[in-house]
Amino acid sequence: MADSAPDVEKYLQAQSAKSTLRFLTCGSVDDGKSTLIGRLLFDSKLIFEDQLAALEADSKRLGTQGDEIDFALLVDGLAAEREQGITIDVAYRFFATDQRKFVVADTPGHEQYTRNMATGASNADVAVILVDARKGVLTQTKRHSYIVSLFGIKQVVLAVNKMDLVDFDEAVFQAIVEDYRKFAAVLDGFEITPIPLSALAGDNVMQASQAMPWYAGVTLLEYLETVQVTEGLAEQPFRLPVQWVNRPDLDFRGFSGTIASGTVKPGDDVLILPAGTSSKVSRIVTFDGDLPSAGPRQAVTLVLEDEIDVSRGDLIGSASDPSQISDQLGVHLLWMHEEALFPGRQYYLKTGTRTVPCVVTDLKHKINVNTLETQPARKLELNEVGVGNLSLSERIVFEPYERNREIGSFILIDRQSFATVGVGLFDFSLRRAENVVWQTLSVDKAHRANIKHQQPCVIWLTGLSGSGKSTIANLLESALHDLNRHTYVLDGDNVRHGLNRDLGFTEVDRVENIRRVGETAKLMVDAGLITIVSFISPYRSERQMVRELLDEGEFIEVFVDTPLEVCEQRDTKGLYKKARAGEIENFTGIDSEYQRPENADLVLHTEAETPEDSAAALLQFLAKLGIVQA
Amino acid sequence: MASNNSDPLDLETLDLKNRTKLDVANGLTHLQQLEAESIHIMREVMAESDKPVMLYSIGKDSSVMLHLALKAFYPSKPPFPLLHVDTTWKFREMIEFRDKRVAELGLDLIVHINAEGVAQGIGPFSHGSAVHTDVMKTQGLKQALEKYGFDAAFGGARRDEEKSRAKERIFSFRNAQHRWDPKNQRPELWHIYNGRVRQGESIRVFPLSNWTELDIWQYIYQEAIPIVPLYFAKKRPVVERDGMKILVDDDRIPLATGESPREELVRFRTLGCYPLTGAISSTAADLPAIIEEMLVTRTSERQGRAIDHDESSSMEKKKQEGYF
Structure with a gap:
């Protein structure tokens, strides 16, 4: 057999030069989709004799084509599907011609299987949308086209099937094409190639149809063999989501992952996001030796020049053109689970190699996949598409989906069952500032705290006006100062004279007021200070927001619990009087709500004790936490 | 797409020269x-x-x-x-x-x-x-x-x-x-x-x-991956069972009285339990020959396995029950 080697060698070379095209077929039960795929497999001689024998037997038993072979039976894999004659799940098929290798995602057409279609579309380069020549463009055709367009497929074949049943009439074909073009005009960048065919008889599938001499275009297979798919991934900036830290021994530390876009070579400057640390690539390591450069879809291991902290979920990317990072994102969602999506419920979001908790904060509308009309929505049911906002518990690296499918996509995972319940596409960040990469400074919070020999924190005093917050804050700061602690007090009234001068007392302004103070307090903690904040801060959600801004244990919520009557009686600044007289609006406790803390770290009852007692109790509490020595 | 051009294979509109651009x-x-x-x-x-x-x-x-x-x-x-x-x-x-x-x-x-x-x-x-x-x-x-x-x-x-x-x-x-x-x-x-x-x-x-x-065979060839020699054709003692050629791998296989294994040039396309895995007649003794045989073969590889034949959805049933 030795003489066969050169031939095989030649053959293998030809094989490796082939490109791969992944395409999706969509259409409904009766459009002849499975028949078409069966025909492609059969005509490209990928059906083996034993499969053919089983197919012939099955055709007689279950087939719909009399004694003829029913190609659909070859493709519909699951027993339930064969019995019901429908395609339920996505099936992947493989065939090859002299030009290309093909991966076909065969997807079901019914509305209740929109999620399966989306699954097939997510990895496809081209879509073949089947239309029955007798029926023309139907609701389902529009639905399939919308899903295909949503998932970023630009090249579409409008396969007008069953031409044999309309006497191969050109007018019928032209009318359908015109109808479809009119509809598809609203879909982004669709490149439509209409082909009249008969999958059953094979007309215009592989062989040009003798029955349709009026058609001068390509056959389906010619199209699939020659269509240009230019993703342009190589031209985009370099992105590698880190999958796994490769550490065989103390001498080697590499970061393994698949390149999502761009190219990389040793010496390239890179930025690690979301941390913002920078380094240079020193090696591109593979089993087959170090590479001089690597590009999209290659699975590699990068070694960096500097010993910096990089872990799974981080993104190593181009330093000159970094990705966006955000924790607030506008997205498209496709719901995939029987249990509906409700805004406010928590899910895990997985994008690339990163998993973070998230909440859909706002569902703007859903899109009727049949008419493309938007409708108001309070929840998203199985197979529904919606547009909304996501809030993540940590900042993530992302790209808009239309730019990069791999980094622009995500799945949502149920926190109890761990089922994949939804998928989505990132559209844009809701925050402008997130394009700004965080400056990593070489002296950090720990260094600053160490030099002061203290543990920085925020002591957040909340309570009604007149409850004694400022007095206690002042006494506490004096006491801490005496203990050589470095402190600062942020007082509500004082801050409103400067930083927050532009804010009023409406709910929106109060929220912004607290956000700014929270961020300021965070900077002070970063500077190593024990920061005392004395603010009414009436809303639970904003106090929670500040808590989440800070690290675990840094936020100490102290509720200065003084009954409204007592505060009003004290009325040290005469404000309650004015509020009662209607001279001040939105006054907390009078005509604006105060939400009592439910889990304050410490509650002070100033009604029954002097401010000195309260300050002493607070100091004692700080000693217990180890913030000061007892 | 329809035009008055009567040539049904008009490919002018497609850029055939760049067909491998994707790669x-x-x-x-x-x-x-x-x-x-x-x-x-x-x-x-x-x-x-x-x-x-x-x-x-x-x-x-x-x-x-x-x-x-x-x-x-x-x-x-x-x-x-x-x-x-x-x-x-x-x-x-x-x-x-x-x-x-x-x-x-x-x-x-x-x-x-x-x-x-x-x-x-x-x-x-x-x-x-x-x-x-x-x-x-x-x-x-x-x-x-x-x-x-x-x-x-x-x-x-x-x-x-x-x-x-x-x-x-x-x-x-x-x-x-x-x-x-x-x-x-x-x-x-x-x-x-x-x-x-x-x-x-x-x-x-x-x-x-x-x-x-x-793909598997091409990759084995390209990467020179070691595989079990049973994949290569060699003279081996076989007996006929249910239309399959079964290798007499040890003395646990019951032979009919007077039955003796025949030496045949065979190889295996898949490997499993020897009594359930049929050999195929083949002269393919190296990887190029196996690949060449693959290219002209008209029988799918699972045919050599006894467990799939019972009914056409048997694999799906086995998988539901936990078979790999």
């Missing part, structure tokens, strides 16, 4: 793409599961999967053990190959044999293929996964092998009873895989899902 743009060949995808899948499992294991069946697909694992984690060794569920009826050459390969690579190998099955004397000749496969293979696998508490197991199955596999996910979720529910699979989009499981649940992962049999 050039990505710089990756077909096999490189498949390789990169499999490596990505393996790393994802490693990063997300607590206790992964690789099911090593010693066949050509397992050989490719192991080779990909060496690549995926290099310069680290594959950070998980190999598990071989030994039915005690494997070809002797398979066991020799297994032990040699594992020793060469310095990997951890767990061999599990269903002791209850052995105690009951279960075997393909005495109990038939269905009982034997269920007890020694399916039950044996479940025992092993439970015994060691593996929450993710790599398998070498491919989607082109069989119709129900064409619809199985790459990350295939199994409940605490190891059952696969084909109607309730986790959606799998892009290259985002959800490998999260609760206590007792597990995932089976198929990194070779998108490879075809021809």
